[in-house]
Amino acid sequence: MHILSKSTYIKGEQCEKALYLFKNRPFLRDKLSMEQRAKFKRGTDVGLLAQQYFPGGLNMTPNSPSQFDKRFHETMQNLGNPAVNVMYEAVFQYDDTLIMLDIIVRDGDKWRAIEVKSSLSLSPTYYKDAALQYYVLKGCNVPLSDMQLMYINADYVRNGDLDLSQLFVFQSVMEYAEKYQDVISRNITHFKEVIKQPHSPKIPVGNQCDSPYRCEFHGHCWKDMPNESDKPYTIDYKSLYSLIGDKNQSTAFLNLLFYRPAVPLFDGDKPYTEFIIGFSILSNNGNFDRIYNWDCLDELSRWKESLPLLNEQLQGFERVVCFAPQNITASLQRFNLMESKDLNYKILNLKDILEQSEFHHEKVKSDFSLKNVYESVFTGKNLFEHSRIILNALSGNEVEEQLVGSDMELENKALRDIYFHLVR
Ligand code: SF4
Structure with a gap:
């Protein structure tokens, strides 16, 4: 033994x-x-x-x-x-x-x-x-x-x-x-x-x-350490407002599901090449939420269909808010998505904006994730980890794949709530 x-x-x-x-x-x-x-x-x-x-x-x-x-x-x-x-x-x-x-x-x-x-x-x-x-x-x-x-x-x-x-x-x-x-x-x-x-x-x-x-x-x-996570978050609102700009512009919230497989799936790809396998768009049309979901979980080779659909769905908005660890504009540029003449929206990555506005809370110290920002802003509320969506999306199990769309919507709503709470 x-x-x-x-x-x-x-x-x-x-x-x-x-x-x-x-x-x-x-x-x-x-x-x-x-x-x-x-x-x-x-x-x-x-x-x-x-x-x-x-x-x-x-x-x-x-x-x-x-x-x-x-x-x-x-x-x-x-x-x-x-x-x-x-x-x-x-x-x-x-x-x-x-x-x-x-x-x-x-x-x-x-x-x-x-x-x-x-x-x-x-x-x-x-x-x-x-x-x-x-x-x-x-x-x-x-x-x-x-x-x-x-x-x-x-x-x-x-x-x-x-x-x-x-x-x-x-x-x-x-x-x-x-x-x-x-x-x-x-x-x-x-x-x-x-x-x-x-x-x-x-x-x-x-x-x-x-x-x-x-x-x-x-x-x-x-558990016995002084519980710093009970303290409220801090933020430099002056920086935040100057980075956010005109808050009255028409806004859509975009949750992109990226996949970076270690082993390249398609010709021309290298290991860990990133591509979009799903997205959810949330906007507000008067009194009700407008939601548009798309994914290619049934057939990942369809992923390029996401690009024209994104173009079509984001037209007409002046700004698109997302929360992503990567440079989202660079990622979208890589897919030539930002090149389209029809698009005139501005992408705001709330993660970058909050970091530049010195958003601080005990919870985001180890990981500046949407979950941790949400739980810092709304004490007592919980959000799941983004990895849950990735795991369900790639599980190969139909029941778990079906949870992806609703989870992306929930994340997007959490993003929207954080955004409006901070820029109210
Ligand atoms: S690494 Fe830190 S958390 Fe883990 S057992 Fe040691 S003291 Fe405890």
Whole structure:
């Protein structure tokens, strides 16, 4: 039975209290955010494609935690079996630490160990993860030809069928991992001691709570801190009004649903190319709301239909208000949407405007999202995370896809309420 795993080891490196709580008081964890779920899903999709790069492997994924020991012994047997050349999620244990390696491939009389990342570049955290895996593999006496990170090639352009040999790139981390082995050995010994203590380590909250990952014990550790989120928001109204301009102009609220797939879906696209898969427009016509919704969830290749429809629906408005993390005007210009002579509206990204007007509240410190701005402005009210819409949109499940339109409307109404509340 193992005591540590890759994820608990990483927790320990971030904060020993997080490691202790995870092992001894797991029920104190926060609920998984939608954003985290979306990230896990992206990682899984890329992981499955990476397996196709090395086809015909044995999948060693245990069906339940009780199978870890069994899978470990099978993995070790397979290493000695000449009929086995590739394994996915092979299980290794050493020094009471368990890892599941994404891919291991026979390479002559040795093995090539591969950890898959769905990102376009490699962070120091990825190197540390790989160093831990190398430590366990070495402890299991696996003869390694290399230890590599496999990640997405930012320059790949799709042309016809996916070319996995171009989509992925490899970086050897064996030299780095070798240098880091003593540190890992010491950390593991120390972390095992931490877990056995009768009480959680006395560690005050600090920067480590959000770096490199948001800690899942936030709610527990921060609950006794003075509750800054009870204080009202502050804003420089003078800047706000000068940025907003004439508030009597005819206004539409636009909620755009962008999708940035790690793996390009269409010819000419690179990894993480952004495109519009849905939108919702809200305007007020006298006494009632006018709502126009569109999406292409049934067939993503129809996404370009969004552009003429947006043009048509936004004509006649003097300003269009949206809330987006990206430079929305640049995004729309990329689709030549702003080039149309018929359009004379001005796009206002309320996120940029609020940031430039020094909008402050405890809630927006970690994430300046529509949800957090809404909950700062309207104390006691709640809004869901935008990732909920993305997850439902890409679920492949008809019932969940049907929630997308109404959720986009709700977000748009929240945007409208914030806007009119601030510029009243
Ligand atoms: S919230 Fe902060 S102090 Fe508490 S366990 Fe997590 S990282 Fe440690």
